[in-house]
Amino acid sequence: DIQMTQSPSSLSASVGDRVTITCRASQYISNYLNWYQQKPGKAPKLLIYAASSLQSGVPSRFSGSGSGTDFTLSISSLQPDDFATYYCQQSYSTLRTFGGGTKVEIK
């Protein structure tokens, strides 16, 4: 199976901060990488697909980059609604796998 490693596992930030989350795949996955946001008690929400494409309706402060094995999710100016857990997921392999998640908390 392809292992996905996210870092950090948690971070504290203030409203207006720029936040960066990284995700590393254990093998080459091209751009077959998605980012999801999940709030407590809710279903995940797709933010970024194909590593860098913004899902419809998602604010432009979210962006994704990377290819191959190393990927990044950035939030340019953190808003109160962005405090949540973020997951990367690879779709290169039929056996989809997720990173362990990054919890973004209020500083």
Add this chain to the structure above:
Amino acid sequence: EVQLVESGGGLVQPGRSLRLSCTASGFTFGDYAMNWFRQAPGKGLEWVGLIRSKAYGGTTEYAASVKGRFTISRDDSKSIAYLQMNSLKTEDTAVYFCTREEVRLGELSSDYWGQGTLVTVSS
């Protein structure tokens, strides 16, 4: 509006069976692959399996942790996907989500998720 609604969760004893349903609306169900994911209490997301559309053979794939015990099927006439879970174990306790799988730029993503249904396996 695309909607996915899971149902069928509940409390079940180890070794017993349960069938979850995912009822879809707002899109042509038969054109899409459907995935099942789960999330154990306080844990991360885990892929359970998928069923492809009839155009791609309607074939299924499963995670190693459920292969041989779980079966995914679909009824395109009713716009429902099913997850049949047999020989349940305590470690299957989780919220189960169904998702629609979209293909864009050659890449696959779950663009719509249901609200989830809780399955608790306990004696």
